[in-house]
Amino acid sequence: MMPAAALRPIPAAAGIGLRSLHHTEFLSRRPAIPWVEVHSENFFADGGRQLQVLDAVRCDYGVSLHGVGLSLGSTDPLDPEHLRRLRRLVERVEPALVSEHACWGSVGGVFLNDLLPLPYTTAALSHLAARVAAVQDYLGRQILVENVSSYLEFDGAEMTEWDFVVELARRAGCGILLDVNNIHVSAQNHGFAAGSYLDAIPPELV
Numbered sequence: 001m002m003p004a005a006a007l008r009p010i011p012a013a014a015g016i017g018l019r020s021l022h023h024t025e026f027l028s029r030r031p032a033i034p035w036v037e038v039h040s041e042n043f044f045a046d047g048g049r050q051l052q053v054l055d056a057v058r059c060d061y062g063v064s065l066h067g068v069g070l071s072l073g074s075t076d077p078l079d080p081e082h083l084r085r086l087r088r089l090v091e092r093v094e095p096a097l098v099s100e101h102a103c104w105g106s107v108g109g110v111f112l113n114d115l116l117p118l119p120y121t122t123a124a125l126s127h128l129a130a131r132v133a134a135v136q137d138y139l140g141r142q143i144l145v146e147n148v149s150s151y152l153e154f155d156g157a158e159m160t161e162w163d164f165v166v167e168l169a170r171r172a173g174c175g176i177l178l179d180v181n182n183i184h185v186s187a188q189n190h191g192f193a194a195g196s197y198l199d200a201i202p203p204e205l206v
Helices: 022-027 049-058 079-091 122-139 162-171 180-190 194-199
Strands: 037-038 062-066 097-101 104-108 111-116 144-146 175-176
Touching: 022 049, 049 062, 049 079, 062 079, 079 122, 097 162, 122 162, 144 162, 162 194, 180 194
Parallel strands: 037 062, 062 097, 097 144, 144 175
Antiparallel strands: 104 111
């Protein structure tokens, strides 16, 4: 699936994460940067100051909506209300990028407030790819999926994390939001070479 048209595209240049603490200063100074990243869930309300700020920012800056709550890898059903609010936000903001994480964070309807790693198996890959594809179909656009840092690994892995991420992108038609800090953390924790991970990622998928 191809990315959707954006109000303002994101160039190959550094942006910043825009947090509520900085909203007033950001709007008054208008820094010379091309784009900002915001957490999608912070703008799910029906109105208020947060959305007013984002409406102002989107006119002059590219916007990347980065989610943390879809729990794409969970066996729980995708939350229809979360999806509805996300689609409404996407339609309002017209972001250049929409992203989430290759992880799970809920079980049995209980949200765990963490980004937990998946087992790198063919079954988990098929499950995740189907859910990513379903989200993209619902939103009518491509999303990016980010690799998470991990502090433990499941037994029974059938592939490396990087092979898992690449195959996910190919099966689901999503992009990869490649977090190099997360790669470094996981490499330190699990004893693999971060360079091997980076070398295995086709640039056109990022």
